[in-house]
Amino acid sequence: MSVTPIKALDSKVQEYRQVPHNLEAEQALLGAILVNNEAYYRVSDFLEPGHFHDGVHARIFDVLSQVVRAGKTATPVTLKTFLDGDPPVGDLTVPQYLTRLAAAATTVINAADYGRVVRDLATRRELIGVGEDLVNMAFEAAADQPPAKQIEVAEQRLYELAESDKYGSGFVGFAQAVRGAVDMANNAYKRDGHVSGVATGLRDVDEMLGGMQPSDLVILAGRPAMGKTALATNIAYAMAQAHKTEIQQDGREKTVNGAIVGFFSLEMSAEQLATRILSERSSIGSDRIRRGKIGQDEFQRLVDAARELEQIPLYIDATGGLTIAQLAARARRLKRQRGLDMIVVDYLQLLQGSKRAGDSRVQEITEITTGLKALAKELDVPILALSQLSRQVEARDDKRPQLADLRESGSIEQDADVVLFVYREEYYLKNRKPKEGTEDFLTWENEMEAVHGIAELIVGKQRHGPTGTVNLQFDGEFTRFSNYAHGGLPDRFE
Incomplete structure (x- = not known):
């Protein structure tokens, strides 16, 4: 019985594949919020700490969110109290890193765009996770667990992921609500039987x-x-x-x-x-x-x-x-x-x-x-x-x-x-x-x-x-x- 020899891997061709992320977008968003806290409200309805790839960025956004929602001003100085004891970021302490983020921020105009980039990449990572779990579940499933049940679980997780990726609209002004009611009446008028x-x-x-x-x-x-x-x-x-x-x-x-x-x-x-x-x-x-x-x-x-x-x-x-x-x-x-x-x-x-x-x-x-x-x-x-x-x-x-x-x-x-x-x-x-x-x-x-x-x-x-x-x-x-x-x-x- 002959064994096929394993081909040597070419290190120049094979590269380590990393999960999708964009540290620059995370840094730009955090810097923008530190410079102007109003930028937080442009992303708060769809972005959560767990959507950040970098753990330090997730921790900063979490603390920053709590401070802003409490009605206080979030700056590198005010956040220092909460983050001073955290592990350093490279050769910088976290407070020094916050100052570097704020100094590098040039504008808050693109804050919402940065937030969507962070959220979209988080969704792609979750999708990869679902795929990996599906593979492992198929390999390690118990003998009495039918494949149909595994498919059902995978479908449910995919649908939940698709639905969670829809950003909520939050509060709407009464004028917008009225327009929605008029649109519903207009649609009812167009439909057969004039029903809503x-x-x-x-x-x-x-x-x-x-x-x-x-x-x-x-x-x-x-x-x-x-x-x-x-x-x-x-x-x-x-x-x-x-x-x-x-x-x-x-x-x-x-x-x-x-x-x-x-x-x-x-x-x-x-x-x-x-x-x-x-x-x-x-x-x-x-x-x-x-x-x-x-x-x-x-x-x-x-x-x-x-x-x-x-x-x-x-x-x-x-x-x-x-x-x-x-x-x-x-x-x-x-x-x-x-x-x-x-x-x-x-x-x-x-x-x-x-x-x-x-x-x-x-x-x-x-x-x-x-x-x-x-x-x-x-x-x-x-x-x-x-x-x-x-x-x-x-x-x-x-x-x-x-x-x-x-x-x-x-x-x-x-x-x-x-x-x-x-x-x-x-x-x-x-x-x-x-x-x-x-x-x-x-x-x-x-x-x-x-x-x-x-x-x-x-x-x-x-x-x-x-x-x-x-x-x-x-x-x-x-x-x-x-x-x-x-x-x-x-x-x-x-």
Whole structure:
């Protein structure tokens, strides 16, 4: 067995690779602040001591920040008290080094630019650290730790790094806030349906909610067979179909209407969900589509509907048993790769928490709803999460849902910005059919006629708007919700 000899390294070619840093920029920034403390406020909203590569510079910036924030003047003389006992910098004491920094500073005009250079290089070093940790984690992972978990951790760290690199705006003047409000109204005027959020495609619902608002957690709850999934798929399709973008001045694409939708289907497969949408769009019963009992004309309608669906930005993840951390990681990935304006979760009780020892199901649901709300704020998108209701609804004469019926945890009501209940009186009335030919049967027939094809969407909670009930038209054969026609024929849900 021969061994390949190791080639000698050429010291002239191979150079020691250092992490990205710029000591001159760090020195120039510190010098500028020492000369004029106002320069500190140009970088204080995005720069921290940990962003400095040199430990001495980090220590100086930390002390300097504390002094300035305390309302005192930071100069080499005033900082000497705090830094006199620190280790020397080369052949200079720290106070002497401060004097050298201040003497070398020529201007404070570029302080913000120096600060951004320091911050950007710190981000690159953090990125290198993530990469090194990923390599080490892959080499040293335990045998029972799946690679998917390592990928999830890496994605989360990368996304956190990307988000932390966005400088906060801090306080804004009232004039700027007013301009923002006017811009929101202008955008609402331009959007279909004139709503400030993402339009659901259901006229009366949008009028009451103003569309689905960014960063809102919207709970859609109901008993089984009420049509929660059907309503969610109808809304998701309408948003994706209406999606339009506009090129901004900086060259980026911005959604100006509709939404890129991520649909987490924990109960149904992607094919089952697609069949439902195809049924709704082609007006062919989903059971007939599954069995292939369709004619030539119907098949053509099905093909046309499928082609239309292929063009819209609706992405389905049908992985069962997801944890809230996994869902968040996949949502971040979709936003990073393809964009994301709306998330649908079907349904909340099928998500899993971290399953810490001793946690009850109530604590797990609390973790899930808190995580969903945090994710909505983090990604600045609305999240529509479906939820089951407890069986206590069935024990009442009036089976219209209430907030107290939300299953397993009060955190659902607490964390949600909007709580919607879908209710169909027709479903319950149909199961109470009396014997034909009796007086009760005639009464029952009249009641059935009055509620046939009508669904109620009850707004049980809305943090920034009214509560009440909206009537919708429901066609069970095609699992289709549409606008309720007041005194006329129902509108097709487009």
